[in-house]
Amino acid sequence: MADGVLDERSMLGRVMRLLDAFGSDGRPLGLSELSRRTGIPKPTVHRIAGDLVLARLLTASPEGFRLGRGLFELGMRAAAERSVLEVAVPFMQDLLARTQETVHLGVLDGDEVVYISKLGGHRQASVPSRLGGRMPLHCTAIGKSLLAHSGPEAIDRVLSQPLERRTRHTIVAPGLLRTQLEQVIEQGVAYENEESTLGVVCVAAPILGVDGTPLGAISATGPATRFRPSAHATSVRAAADGAASILARRAQVQTADS
Structure with a gap:
C-alpha cells in the first residue's frame, strides 16, 4: 500500500478485485467472466477463487461462483455499523408503519453512502438502493x-x-x-427531489453521536406521484433522534463501566 492506496498487484489487491467483480444481481460468474472483469489471468483466478471458497467468502456451483455467507458474517461484526443497525431498526419499523x-x-x-438496512412495504417504490450498495x-x-454534519473540510472536499x-x-x-x-x-432534515432517480423523492435525518458527528442517517423514500417528503419530515427526524438517544445512553454506560 502506497499513499493510502491498495496495490492491486498484491495478493490482497487481487482478492479485492475478484470480490468487487460481482454485481448486485447475485448472478454467478464463471472463471472466464471473472478473468475478463478483473484482468487477472484465468489460472490465477482459479487459484484465488478456490481459496476464497475454502474461506467461505465465495460459494461454487456448476453455474459459477457467488459471494459467500462468510462475507455477510464478517460484515455483521463491524462494531460501529452493527450498533447503529441494532438500535435503528425498531425506529425504522415504526417509520415504515407510519409512511x-x-x-x-x-x-x-x-x-459515499453505504446502505446497511432497507425496509419496504407492499407498495414500495422502485429505487436503485440495495443492501451494501x-x-x-x-x-x-x-x-x-x-455530509452536512461532517464538518467544513469534508464539505469543501x-x-x-x-x-x-x-x-x-x-x-x-x-x-x-x-x-x-x-x-x-437549520431544518434537521435533508431532501432529495428526483436527484438520484427520476420519479423518486426522499427525506432523511441524521443519527448524531454525542459529539455531533453523524453515525448514520434514516430516510423515507417514495414515488413523486404520491409521496410528499415534507409531510413526513417530523417522523423521520423523530426516528433518527430516537436512535441517537439510545446510542448516547449506551455510550455513557460503556464509559462508566470502563
Missing part, C-alpha cells in the same frame, strides 16, 4: 444529511470535486449544494 414507504439506513464511507453523497437525502449528474434534477452547482447543506443543519 407505508421504503425506509433506509445509511452510513458514511469516504465520500453505494450512492454519491450529493444526490441522495441520506448523503446530504451525512466533496464540493471541490466534479459532481455527477444522475438525472436532470441533480444539483451539480457547488454553491447551490452548499446552500442546501446549510438548510439541512
